[in-house]
Amino acid sequence: MGKMLVAYATRKGATRNIAELIAEGIRIDGGEAEVKNVTEVKKDEDLAGYDGYVLGSATYHGEMMQGMKTMLFIGEKAGLKGTVGGSFGAFGWSGEAPGRIFDTMEHILEMNMVSGPLRLKSAALGGGTQMAQDYGKEIGKKLSTS
DSSP: OOEEEEEEEOSSSHHHHHHHHHHHHHHHTTOEEEEEEGGGOOSGGGGTTOSEEEEEEOEETTEEOHHHHHHHHHHHHHTOTTOEEEEEEEOSSOOOHHHHHHHIIIIISOOEEOSSOEEESOTTSTTHHHHHHHHHHHHHHHHHHO
16 A cells, blocks of 8 residues: 555644544555645645645635645646545535545546545544544545555
């Protein structure tokens, strides 16, 4: 199994917590996962060495955070076409960011996406921990069969 980058943009830490749980799910399934804040990704070379990418952002005023938008532009330059991908995010009210990230990864970056985005208000609510770990396992399985 390959190595995944789980990158997140967060305001209060909830999206980071989800990222850590997704990475844990990937590792449980036998893969490698590295978790980074999107601020650590500054150029397309920073995306080299990974077999797949899971990107997440909090929804803020109905949008993904600016750092994630920048990350997606960097991803476009990096040539991620055909790599395994997934998206996730935390939200308070509306939760559009994970779907917009997913659509960009699927249609613009032309990545090999899992079944859909993971949307959670918090990993601590209503089975969120298990849902995030299961999403990581799903991504790991997709990577091992790609």
